[in-house]
Amino acid sequence: MSxxxxxxxxxxxxxxxxxxxxxxxxxxxxxxHGALAYVECIGDDVPYGEIxxxxxxxxxxxDEIVVFSWAVYKSRQDRDAVMxxxxxxxxxxxxxxxxxxxxxxxxxxxxxxxxxx
Numbered sequence: 001m002s003x004x005x006x007x008x009x010x011x012x013x014x015x016x017x018x019x020x021x022x023x024x025x026x027x028x029x030x031x032x033h034g035a036l037a038y039v040e041c042i043g044d045d046v047p048y049g050e051i052x053x054x055x056x057x058x059x060x061x062x063d064e065i066v067v068f069s070w071a072v073y074k075s076r077q078d079r080d081a082v083m084x085x086x087x088x089x090x091x092x093x094x095x096x097x098x099x100x101x102x103x104x105x106x107x108x109x110x111x112x113x114x115x116x117x
Contacts, residue, residue: 001113002036003076005083007069008107010060015100016042019067022100029092030071033085037072058105067101079110 011019020040027038043066048055054066073079086092 018100
């Protein structure tokens with residue numbers, strides 16, 4: 001069964017084009033290094049919940065939009081190898097100060113699927 005990395009972050013609406021350019025660069029790099037799939041989604045129906053929600057989780061401000069992304073790998077072992085290559089890839093070496101979002105508010109993690117249809 002596969003392995004999935006998930007990411008949720010808040011992107012300032014003014015930086016959305018820059019974020020899309022970064023995703024256009026990153027996605028093919030993930031795939032080149034062995035990811036089976038790479039998906040970037042812009043929040044379309046993401047309500048601000050009373051207790052929990054995607055916007056609350058990333059402390060999204062009024063001028064920000066929630067982005068939900070994931071990458072799929074053959075296994076956890078493959079993910080670890082792919083991620084090491086991606087993080088070392090010079091095409092993605094970027095100063096955190098120039099990122100089009102606040103990386104401190106990004107949520108990410110690896111998930112072991114228990115059902116795939």
